[in-house]
Every structure is written in structure tokens, then in C-alpha cells.
Amino acid sequence: MTLLEAWATDAKIRGMSPRTIRNYRYRIANFMRFLDDKDIFAVNKIDIRDFIEEARKKGHYTGSIAFSLASISNFYDWAIFEELTDKNPVKEVRSRYLHSYKKDNEKRDRQLISIKQAANMIDYMVDIRDKAMMTVLFKTGVRRNELLSMEVDDINWNDWSITLKPTAKRSNRVVFFDQEAATILSRWLAVREERNRDGIKALWISTIGRPATEKTVIYMISKAGIALGIHNPKSPKLEEHFSAHCCRHWFTTHLRRSGMPREFIQELRGDVRKEAIDIYDHIDREELRRSYLSHIPKLGIGAHEFTLNC
Known part of the structure; x- marks a missing residue:
């Protein structure tokens, strides 16, 4: 050894x-x-x-x-x-x-792309699974491991929510998705049914019915990012790379720019509450869902196949 x-x-x-x-x-x-x-x-x-x-x-x-x-x-x-x-x-x-x-002007910011660029990434992808995975990353801000651990039964279609598996980094385990994501997810589930010959519970599976892996996500995002000119795998600069974690930055920043309250964004991100006022402030799930649906950016993808009493 x-x-x-x-x-x-x-x-x-x-x-x-x-x-x-x-x-x-x-x-x-x-x-x-x-x-x-x-x-x-x-x-x-x-x-x-x-x-x-x-x-x-x-x-x-x-x-x-x-x-x-x-x-x-x-x-x-x-x-x-x-x-x-x-x-x-x-x-x-x-x-x-x-x-x-350390250089005084050194800055290590993750790349932040526009709403249009996010839509272009999804449009570039051919496989409906990849489109659905990318949409969920943008619309929920989940981490890569949280995405890959999702199972079909974790989805609640009554209020368009997903219950994530417990992790040390996350407090709130419930994330929401909107109509655009619901449309693409439903299309993926129809295709997934044909691929899932062995009855696997994982939400994301390959064409031969095996659970998606980290490499699946990395390759999917890298391929689209390189094609659209937002990802340079050879660059030592973090801001010239685009990864799944950049979707979390996209989710957070665009919700804030659309006017969502900071404490609601923290709740959706699953951040641990540190301030006393945050600990004592109870955020209602329905209030959080309505705020999310009002503020999450629309990517211009999907059709209106679902309705939800909001």
C-alpha cells in the first residue's frame, strides 16, 4: 500500500x-x-x-x-x-x-451568467434529462450532490416542491420549482419511465438505466459551457469556469435582484441561521413558496401544461 x-x-x-x-x-x-x-x-x-x-x-x-x-x-x-x-x-x-x-486586486468570484445565457444553456442541450437537470439546478440552487441524490418520490406535485436528502450543510430541506421546471420535469419523467428497466428510485438515470454521477453533471455542463463560450476548462481563473456551483450563485443573485427578501433566499438555500432574529423568526412554508414563485426568473422554456392554485 x-x-x-x-x-x-x-x-x-x-x-x-x-x-x-x-x-x-x-x-x-x-x-x-x-x-x-x-x-x-x-x-x-x-x-x-x-x-x-x-x-x-x-x-x-x-x-x-x-x-x-x-x-x-x-x-x-x-x-x-x-x-x-x-x-x-x-x-x-x-x-x-x-x-x-496575495495580490491586492486578486478576486475569486464565481462566474455569474445572465438569465438569457442560462436559457441558452438549457436550449443547447439535446437530451431531455440534461435539460431537466440544468433547469432544476438553476431553479432551485441546490448543490451537485443534492441534485444527484434526488429520487422520484421526493417530488411533491401538489405544491411543486422537492424534499432533499439530509446533509450537514443544509438546514431547510425543501426547495420549490416553478411551472417551467414542472413542464420539463414531467417530460423527463415520461422518458425516464422507458429507460428505468430495473426500477431504480434515482430521479436522474442514464440511457441504460443507471444513476447519474458527478461525471455526468460535469460533462453535461462543461460541454454546453464551452460551446456557448462561458466555460474555459484550461483557464486558471475561476471566473472563466462554469460549474454546477455557479448555478447556486445564479439562483441567489437573481432572486435578490428580483426583490426577494434576504431571509427567504437564505431559507431556500438551506443556510444555517446564525443571528438571533433569524432563529426566532419562523418562515411559513406557503409564504415562502408564494414568494419564490413571484421572484424566480423566467427562462422562457417549457409550455403551460400545469396549473397550480397560487
Whole structure:
């Protein structure tokens, strides 16, 4: 078993999510490649400083470098526990050099596209499943893992809502969708019925009836984004990339711009309430639904096949 494999096994035992393990492992492996033939347990603070310098020369942002150092530091903490080394060279370097290397004008904003561009993304997609997935991302602001964990029975057609699976990051688990999303979802469910030969509960399945994966979403969004000129996978700049998380930014920003109360947006996002007034303020579900339907942007997609007493 390699060092990386041993670290990953321990990370899994400690309860680290598969996604986090994968991301950390990628960063640690990248650091090992940077070291070339040097023993990773012979690394000193100068090596870490050189690693930061090299990343900066490649155009990496401070946040990206900080995440790499957090991953590498996690590896060294594991190695100390396993008595493979007695020091973590990252900790004495991180606070000193990241702040001094950070550019004053550095900005790491996720890309925000227009309502028209969002509609164009959906129109570009051919498969009705992809259209439905993209519409739900824009209309609900859910995270990618929340989207992929949806099941058919999670949809409530009486009030156009979806109950999400419990996650550590989300407080409110109910999200709503509008008539446009309802139309596309219904069309997808009709096609899904033909594909679902094995009776799978997952809402999103492939042409052969298998549950959609992270790669499914990444490929779907990347392909459309590249074609429409809003995603550059080779760029080191975050604002030149478009991912599923950008839909969450789109959802939040356009609801605010349309005049939705901030506390309602926070509720729909599932943000944890921190202020005392937020904790004591009870938001009525029907009030929230009506506000959502009044403020969610219309993309100009779908037909009027459903009605709901609003």
C-alpha cells in the first residue's frame, strides 16, 4: 500500500467524504510530483515556500494554494500520528507566505451568467434529462450532490416542491420549482419511465438505466459551457469556469435582484441561521413558496401544461 493509499484509508475511517478525499488526494499527489525524487519526510519550510512560489508563477490564486496546503498539512498530520515523521512543515509557512503573496486586486468570484445565457444553456442541450437537470439546478440552487441524490418520490406535485436528502450543510430541506421546471420535469419523467428497466428510485438515470454521477453533471455542463463560450476548462481563473456551483450563485443573485427578501433566499438555500432574529423568526412554508414563485426568473422554456392554485 502506498503512502497516499494509506492516508486515504485513514481519511475514510475518520469520516471524510469521498469527494473531499479525492480532492485532497489530487493536491497531495501534485505536491509529490513537485518534489520529484525528494523524500516527502525530508521536506522543510524552504520546499513549501518554493511550492507556493511555483504555484503563483503558474497563475494559481491564493485560495487554490491555501487548499493545496491544507491538503498537504492533513497528510503530514496523519504521518505524525502514524509516527512516520515528527513534524509538519506546512504550518510554519502557511500563515507567513500566503498573506504576503496575495495580490491586492486578486478576486475569486464565481462566474455569474445572465438569465438569457442560462436559457441558452438549457436550449443547447439535446437530451431531455440534461435539460431537466440544468433547469432544476438553476431553479432551485441546490448543490451537485443534492441534485444527484434526488429520487422520484421526493417530488411533491401538489405544491411543486422537492424534499432533499439530509446533509450537514443544509438546514431547510425543501426547495420549490416553478411551472417551467414542472413542464420539463414531467417530460423527463415520461422518458425516464422507458429507460428505468430495473426500477431504480434515482430521479436522474442514464440511457441504460443507471444513476447519474458527478461525471455526468460535469460533462453535461462543461460541454454546453464551452460551446456557448462561458466555460474555459484550461483557464486558471475561476471566473472563466462554469460549474454546477455557479448555478447556486445564479439562483441567489437573481432572486435578490428580483426583490426577494434576504431571509427567504437564505431559507431556500438551506443556510444555517446564525443571528438571533433569524432563529426566532419562523418562515411559513406557503409564504415562502408564494414568494419564490413571484421572484424566480423566467427562462422562457417549457409550455403551460400545469396549473397550480397560487
